[in-house]
Amino acid sequence: MKDGKIPNPNTIHPIPGYNKEIYVKPTIKNPNIIVGDFTYIADSDFESHVTHHYEWNGDKLIIGKFCQIAAGVEFVMNGANHQMNAVSTFPFYTLEGWNMNPPAVSDLPLKGDTVIGNDVWIGQNAVILPGVHIGDGAIIGANSVVGSDVEPYSIVVGNPAKLLRKRFDDELISLMLQFKWWDKSSEEIDSLIPILTCSDLDKVREELKKRI
């Protein structure tokens, strides 16, 4: 470990003297937001990036470990989706004075939990819509609007976000999904950094095969 310092997932500010980048997990107060170790956001606050997240819908935002979340990213939760199977989408029941009870849950377009894998890089100002699942190692381009699921180790861009390309061939993706480096101890991850950051992918492939 560098300079005798051990990476600590419970540190809020992992860059000494810089407040605009935080490890998210130790800052979470909402029990319906679950975030893994070492996932960071380029901001001084995370929960304001999660919108329309109402307790009564019970939806969860689940994010894995080692994700990199850029500034301006928004996770839109199910409370954002108005009833659409009637002639008006106006949410009378939420506003003072209007004579309407909340619609039955079955009348709301609820999409379930939002689930982000591990080592996912989410580019600046990307919007993640309710119920989307994003696989391990995916990359979300800047300003993308992600409305459908994203396969592991793929790059999606645009509005609606579409596949730009897979990051690696199927064999290497499969090896990475078996290897799950993010679940190893900090000491082991530290020793794996030369492999995790090596651009010679054939060498990486061989190293992974030896270790799985």
Ligand SMILES: CC(C)(COP(=O)(O)OP(=O)(O)OC[C@H]1O[C@@H](n2cnc3c(N)ncnc32)[C@H](O)[C@@H]1OP(=O)(O)O)[C@@H](O)C(=O)NCCC(=O)NCCS
């Ligand atoms: C997604 C991304 C990683 C792709 O990088 P890349 O593989 O080098 O892609 P390229 O620049 O070669 O672009 C390939 C094509 O995708 C398009 N494209 C790239 N990023 C795009 C985006 N965010 N939205 C829409 N289209 C995008 C390019 O215009 C190009 O289109 P073309 O083939 O029609 O010319 C990068 O463009 C991006 O969005 N990075 C996020 C940066 C960021 O937000 N960082 C936050 C701070 S950490």
